[in-house]
Amino acid sequence: MEIVGLITRFTQFKENDAMISVVTLDKIYSFLARGVLKVSSKNKASIQPFTKSQLQISRGKEGYSLRTGIVLESYEHAKAKLESLLVLSLIGELTNKVITNEEVTNIYPFLEQSFILLNEDFHPLTIALIYFANVLKVIGLSLEVNKCVISGQTSEICAISLIDGGLISKDAFDPLKHAYANERKINIYRQIFLAQVKDMNRVAFLDEECLEILKELSMYLSDNAGTYLKSLKLINETF
Incomplete structure (x- = not known):
């Protein structure tokens, strides 16, 4: 079977083998790659983390295993920079833990x-x-960013409530459970949840803004799905 996808996990298995996870357009595959940790392995490059590869895998009694692999895109420039590599690690961990x-x-x-x-x-x-x-969004935990999640009002938005699941208007604001947010933060929440693929490089936010919201979203994910992201700690320590 031939598959094309992005490598999101590489875990050593025995001395020279590895378990690999690859995300394709329509399915996630996990397979054993025998001998890929040997210096002489011809398949080693194709199963490195955060690589796009064309892979030939076969199915046996114990599951899928790798036959051959060809690198389509290595993304080496991203992996050469610590900040980008840490974000790749976060993206990989998030994908591996919650996407089905x-x-x-x-x-x-x-x-x-x-x-x-x-x-x-x-x-x-x-x-x-x-x-x-x-x-x-795709796992069903999207926030309401078009209107107040409580009243349905589209104007006078003054807060974001992860407990309630979205934006809060002045009429629905409860000082015992809500905290005011400035207009820029509210707009960032709107932009990230409404963004399409073509919009991903349309605007860049400040590091401190991103770190604050990443922390909030990770807590939201943990509270609602029980998922803890280890790689986020390294990001907070580095940026």
């Missing part, structure tokens, strides 16, 4: 475009933020 075959078709275009833009030096944290928001 039912959602992969909707998220794949954002995943591939994230790799492309990081390789082109676009602002890493903005990419992380937009990708995170779109993952939440």
Whole structure:
């Protein structure tokens, strides 16, 4: 079987083997790659993390295994920079932990475009933020960013409530459970949840803005899906 996809996980298995996860346009595959940790392996490059490859895999009694692989895009420029590499790690971890075959078709275009833009030096944290928001959308945890989630009002938006699931208007604001947000932060939330693939490099946010919202979204994901992202700690320590 021939598949084309993006490598999101590489885990050593025994001395010279590795377990690989690859995200394709319509399915996520996990397979054993035998001997790829040997210096002489011809398939080693094709199963490196955050690489787009064309792979020949076969199915046996114990699951899929790799036969041959060809690198289509290595994204080496992105992997050579610490900030971009950390965001790739976050994107990979997020994808591996929450995306299933039912959602992969909707998220794949954002995943591939994230790799492309990081390789082109676009602002890493903005990419992380937009990708995170779109993952939440495809798994059913999107926030309401077009109107107040409580009253339905489209004007006088003054807060964002992750507990309630979206924007809050002045009429619905409760000082015991809501905190005011400035207009820029509200607009960032709107932009990341409404962004299409073609919009991903349309605007870049400030590092501190991205870090604040990434922290909020990660807590939202943890509270609603029980998913904790280890790679986010390294991002907070680096940027």
